[in-house]
Amino acid sequence: MKHLRTLNKFFLKYKWKLLLGLVVTIISRIFGLYFIPLVGNSTDAIQQYLNGELTNYDAFKAELIQNILLLVGTTLISAFFTFLMRQTFIVVSRHIEYDLKNVVYKHYQELSLNFYKKNRTGDLMNRISEDVTKVRMYLGPAIMYTVTTLTSTVVVLIFMIQAAPVLTLYTVIPLPILSFAIYKLSVAIQKRSTIVQQYLSKLNTFTQESFSGIAVIKSYGLEQQTDNNFTELSNSSRDKNIDLVKVQAFFFPLMVLLIGISNVLVIYVGGRQYITGQIDNLGVIVEFLLYVNMLTWPVASIGWVTSLVKQAEASQERINEFLDSDPEIKNHKETEDQIKGKVTFKNVNFTYEDTNITALKNISFEVNQGETLAIIGKTGSGKSTVLDLIGRLYDVEEGAIEVDGKNVKNLNLDSLRRNIGYVPQDAFLFSDSIRNNIKFGKENATDQDVIEAAKTASVHKNIQSFSKGYDTVLGERGITLSGGQKQRVSIARAIIQNPQILLFDDCLSAVDTETEEAILSNLFKISRDKTTIIVSHRISSAKNADKIIILEDGNIVQQGTHEELIKTDGYYKELYAKQLNEKEM
Numbered sequence: 001m002k003h004l005r006t007l008n009k010f011f012l013k014y015k016w017k018l019l020l021g022l023v024v025t026i027i028s029r030i031f032g033l034y035f036i037p038l039v040g041n042s043t044d045a046i047q048q049y050l051n052g053e054l055t056n057y058d059a060f061k062a063e064l065i066q067n068i069l070l071l072v073g074t075t076l077i078s079a080f081f082t083f084l085m086r087q088t089f090i091v092v093s094r095h096i097e098y099d100l101k102n103v104v105y106k107h108y109q110e111l112s113l114n115f116y117k118k119n120r121t122g123d124l125m126n127r128i129s130e131d132v133t134k135v136r137m138y139l140g141p142a143i144m145y146t147v148t149t150l151t152s153t154v155v156v157l158i159f160m161i162q163a164a165p166v167l168t169l170y171t172v173i174p175l176p177i178l179s180f181a182i183y184k185l186s187v188a189i190q191k192r193s194t195i196v197q198q199y200l201s202k203l204n205t206f207t208q209e210s211f212s213g214i215a216v217i218k219s220y221g222l223e224q225q226t227d228n229n230f231t232e233l234s235n236s237s238r239d240k241n242i243d244l245v246k247v248q249a250f251f252f253p254l255m256v257l258l259i260g261i262s263n264v265l266v267i268y269v270g271g272r273q274y275i276t277g278q279i280d281n282l283g284v285i286v287e288f289l290l291y292v293n294m295l296t297w298p299v300a301s302i303g304w305v306t307s308l309v310k311q312a313e314a315s316q317e318r319i320n321e322f323l324d325s326d327p328e329i330k331n332h333k334e335t336e337d338q339i340k341g342k343v344t345f346k347n348v349n350f351t352y353e354d355t356n357i358t359a360l361k362n363i364s365f366e367v368n369q370g371e372t373l374a375i376i377g378k379t380g381s382g383k384s385t386v387l388d389l390i391g392r393l394y395d396v397e398e399g400a401i402e403v404d405g406k407n408v409k410n411l412n413l414d415s416l417r418r419n420i421g422y423v424p425q426d427a428f429l430f431s432d433s434i435r436n437n438i439k440f441g442k443e444n445a446t447d448q449d450v451i452e453a454a455k456t457a458s459v460h461k462n463i464q465s466f467s468k469g470y471d472t473v474l475g476e477r478g479i480t481l482s483g484g485q486k487q488r489v490s491i492a493r494a495i496i497q498n499p500q501i502l503l504f505d506d507c508l509s510a511v512d513t514e515t516e517e518a519i520l521s522n523l524f525k526i527s528r529d530k531t532t533i534i535v536s537h538r539i540s541s542a543k544n545a546d547k548i549i550i551l552e553d554g555n556i557v558q559q560g561t562h563e564e565l566i567k568t569d570g571y572y573k574e575l576y577a578k579q580l581n582e583k584e585m
């Protein structure tokens with residue numbers, strides 16, 4: 001139970017509701033069982049009247065009517081309290097499920113990129129949905145049935161022992177066997193349902209990927225192969241489901257068999273005791289038959305509840321594994337910082353933990369507030385890594401990265417990131433309206449702000465040409481926009497937040513040189529007091545920058561202005577000549 005201890009704080013939060021649930025359950029059980037002595041009493045009265053021991057017909061009739069009214073009354077009261085019982089326990093379990101999901105989601109958001117690289121999205125989703133649902137089964141039904149079982153068993157046993165102690169002993173003998181058998185069965189069911197669940201996850205991932213990659217599947221003519229793979233997977237999934245159903249089919253017959261054995265024992269032992277005079281009235285046997293049936297479900301539920309708790313324990317362990325993992329990137333300063341934008345790299349070395357690739361080697365440079373730096377280099381030379389390190393998506397071990405002369409590790413993380421407008425290489429747009437995609441950068445932005453940002457990113461005219469304008473809803477991953485349009489919406493999103501540092505990661509690659517020029521000149525106007533770093537493969541993006549650095553295999557191999565670099569032999573000069581040639585052709 002050690003993993004489930006994490007949930008104790010939630011129990012404390014809802015302690016009064018849970019206590020109320022306990023009281024309500026006890027009341028509902030007492031009233032729920034009260035009808036049994038009434039039935040026994042009525043049977044005895046009928047027996048006495050038939051034997052001639054009771055001669056007054058009116059008194060006999062009055063007793064029966066009184067019993068019937070009491071029976072209806074107590075059952076109604078019990079039903080009402082059973083309703084309240086569900087309203088407390090199950091409602092609390094839903095509240096805790098909600099709280100737990102929020103806690104997990106918030107923690108996920110705080111975890112670093114490295115965590116996301118190590119764990120698959122499907123797994124993350126499963127833990128926040130499937131696993132939390134399993135934990136809810138412990139919080140709601142498991143606790144509710146435990147309380148019901150305990151109260152029912154205690155109340156029933158008190159009633160039974162009062163009526164006939166020896167008969168009680170015989171009739172409860174099969175019940176622990178029933179509980180154990182149900183437990184074994186539940187474990188077998190659980191094992192099989194875990195496998196079914198895994199197959200379901202595989203099927204989901206497969207279908208999701210094949211729909212997302214439908215363009216590749218179609219263009220390579222892979223429909224038949226994909227279809228075959230799907231059929232194979234769904235056949236295995238069906239077989240595992242059939243395995244599960246076979247075991248589940250034992251559940252009710254087993255219960256009926258064991259209830260039957262208890263009933264036979266009541267009739268056999270009770271009958272013998274009645275014949276030998278150890279029991280005075282037949283009503284006791286009738287009462288016991290009802291008691292046994294009232295006890296069966298609670299006792300059977302012990303086995304079921306045990307397996308629910310075991311499943312919840314396993315799920316909570318998986319949830320805790322993520323909850324206990326510390327975000328690698330931590331905020332070391334509570335108070336906010338005013339960011340101006342000067343960026344300095346001092347002898348920075350950086351190696352990716354998972355691939356062991358040293359992406360940056362002894363990198364040093366400085367960009368003052370208001371300046372523009374361009375980073376040029378071949379693919380894989382470390383350009384994107386430079387940008388990622390400024391916003392502390394990763395922390396460096398060797399060397400230092402400073403903003404406004406302070407190590408980024410000592411700045412308030414929130415202030416730092418809010419002052420960075422980052423446009424990634426692969427523009428990611430949410431399945432939402434264009435307006436909201438741009439506003440993502442600044443929640444309280446007005447429509448005018450959105451339009452201004454879109455104008456600066458040279459995408460306003462395109463958006464206006466859509467019939468729904470800024471309200472155009474983008475499909476999953478923004479598929480209704482062209483590559484260049486996506487990049488520009490993504491630029492507008494960075495600009496709207498009015499950050500002090502703008503980081504553009506090769507985000508003009510999909511626009512023509514004319515549009516590129518328009519965007520760069522607009523950016524120049526709005527970023528006079530801001531620091532801009534542009535990563536690019538194109539000279540046209542870099543030529544107006546205050547500084548240009550050339551990266552090769554993680555090293556700075558050249559630096560200077562456009563004018564200086566085109567006069568120096570090296571990568572920049574070659575690239576310039578090549579791109580000039582292409583333009584002329």
Ligand SMILES: Nc1ncnc2c1ncn2[C@@H]1O[C@H](COP(=O)(O)OP(=O)(O)OP(=O)(O)O)[C@@H](O)[C@H]1O
Nearest residue numbers: 352355357359377378379380381382383384385386
């Ligand atoms: N998240 C990552 N985890 C592990 N290794 C990485 C990661 N990102 C990049 N690398 C590796 O680090 C090196 C530098 O990559 P980086 O993305 O910084 O290059 P780049 O110059 O931006 O390339 P491109 O122009 O193709 O975008 C590459 O060898 C790459 O394989």
